[in-house]
Amino acid sequence: MVDQDIVYRQLRPSDIGVLERIHCDLFPIRYESEFFHNAVSGRDIVSWGAVDCSRTDGRSDELVGFVTARTILANDSEIGDMLRYDPTRTDQTLVYILTLGVVESYRNRGIAAALTREVIKYASNLAHCQAVYLHVISYNNPAIQFYKKLCFKFVRRLSGFYYIQGQHYDSLLFVYYVNGGRSPCSPLEIVATVAAYVKSFFKLMVTRLWKSEEKVSRWSKCKESSRLLTAQNKRNITSDSDGCQCV
Numbered sequence: 001m002v003d004q005d006i007v008y009r010q011l012r013p014s015d016i017g018v019l020e021r022i023h024c025d026l027f028p029i030r031y032e033s034e035f036f037h038n039a040v041s042g043r044d045i046v047s048w049g050a051v052d053c054s055r056t057d058g059r060s061d062e063l064v065g066f067v068t069a070r071t072i073l074a075n076d077s078e079i080g081d082m083l084r085y086d087p088t089r090t091d092q093t094l095v096y097i098l099t100l101g102v103v104e105s106y107r108n109r110g111i112a113a114a115l116t117r118e119v120i121k122y123a124s125n126l127a128h129c130q131a132v133y134l135h136v137i138s139y140n141n142p143a144i145q146f147y148k149k150l151c152f153k154f155v156r157r158l159s160g161f162y163y164i165q166g167q168h169y170d171s172l173l174f175v176y177y178v179n180g181g182r183s184p185c186s187p188l189e190i191v192a193t194v195a196a197y198v199k200s201f202f203k204l205m206v207t208r209l210w211k212s213e214e215k216v217s218r219w220s221k222c223k224e225s226s227r228l229l230t231a232q233n234k235r236n237i238t239s240d241s242d243g244c245q246c247v
């Protein structure tokens with residue numbers, strides 16, 4: 001259901017204070033001020049924000065949610081092996097989600113889903129973009145459920161990816177393929193390919209067995225009738241016997 005009160009727009013320089021505060025509230029990692037400057041000025045980072053236009057407290061243009069992302073070359077990314085693409089092509093890209101968040105009082109209203117769809121739409125419109133991807137810290141179950149719900153594919157667990165306050169945490173890598181991008185070969189695809197190969201092999205064997213049985217029975221019929229034929233005809237039958245044209 002579309003929430004009429006929530007408006008989505010690109011981030012602006014005036015958002016910087018709120019953006020920084022929400023990041024501070026939601027994430028265990030501290031981001032450098034250069035990151036916020038780049039996010040609100042669109043330098044190297046694309047971003048969208050959500051605001052509640054129904055607010056009457058003068059904060060109808062204040063961010064209640066945001067997403068920030070960056071376009072990177074597929075060749076430079078860590079998920080090159082997760083893509084079915086030509087590595088000699090240098091123009092293939094990916095969109096990497098840096099941060100996504102919604103303030104607590106605005107959760108479960110579809111805001112993060114709408115923001116993520118903006119990123120997917122943006123990536124889909126980039127001619128050579130293959131996928132949108134991101135990392136989630138392994139204990140962040142709401143985010144994991146969220147990305148699964150949006151049909152992101154869990155592709156890899158990275159051990160000790162995060163180092164926060166003296167402790168290592170794993171991260172889960174999620175990918176959403178766009179523009180026909182896809183993984184080179186999932187384990188399921190390998191199993192399906194092997195199963196199809198085994199099936200066609202057995203089918204071939206059964207057909208051959210059936211044909212050779214048919215050949216034997218026809219050959220014995222040929223042998224019976226060949227007694228009536230001349231020696232010359234007998235040679236012809238023998239040489240043509242593959243097609244069993246003797247009968």
Ligand SMILES: CC(C)(COP(=O)(O)OP(=O)(O)OC[C@H]1O[C@@H](n2cnc3c(N)ncnc32)[C@H](O)[C@@H]1OP(=O)(O)O)[C@@H](O)C(=O)NCCC(=O)NCCS
Nearest residue numbers: 026100101102107108109110111112113142143145146149
């Ligand atoms: C994860 C987060 C962004 C979700 O924001 P949100 O606006 O509440 O999410 P949405 O309302 O768009 O949820 C869409 C779907 O995701 C799933 N989902 C969202 N939050 C969930 C939760 N806490 N538990 C389980 N599923 C959840 C639901 O299936 C939901 O669909 P539904 O409403 O039809 O059930 C939000 O909880 C948040 O900001 N968390 C803190 C920051 C963070 O963890 N960011 C992600 C780091 S990569």
